[in-house]
Amino acid sequence: KQEVTQIPAALSVPEGENLVLNCSFTDSAIYNLQWFRQDPGKGLTSLLLIQSSQREQTSGRLNASLDKSSGRSTLYIAASQPGDSATYLCAVTGNQFYFGTGTSLTVIP
């Protein structure tokens, strides 16, 4: 069974810092990897989708990379802002979606 791990579980950084969130998975036979943001009491909002044939995707200050062979993905957030504070989850797709438990990010003004 696919296992998805996100380390660290929580991260606190000062405003303006660049940061990297990690996602690792055990089975490299995936179709895509998706990064989500979840604000407290809210649903999951899709941030970036990387197809298995792609290496990275960018949206504004966000850049996600995918290395299938090593079973890793990273989400890079540039120039972090307090509004980036949220929980970030990754999900990989095989015959269904497999989720990590997320990294709770706090950006301190």
Add this chain to the structure above:
Amino acid sequence: NAGVTQTPKFRVLKTGQSMTLLCAQDMNHEYMYWYRQDPGMGLRLIHYSVGEGTTAKGEVPDGYNVSRLKKQNFLLGLESAAPSQTSVYFCASSYSPLGGELFFGEGSRLTVL
């Protein structure tokens, strides 16, 4: 541009009562999913559907039933609610898990007393 809509957003039940959560999507997606999210447990798949008239069990199906009578709707039922079913329930849909993007509703918070 509604996307995935869940109703109700909040509900309090007494043990043994029944209820139905409704999920509606307007993206013509074939695949629909019900998840529950609990602290420290992450998202766990309850049931899913690969098209109108089909349903399948996920990771934690016990105590729940589902129906997909129309392509745009996916219903999650609790026949006899238990305190262990206190959770936040999320509905999601996708064109396909094989490369398709997953879209979530805002969630339904259920408390069983």
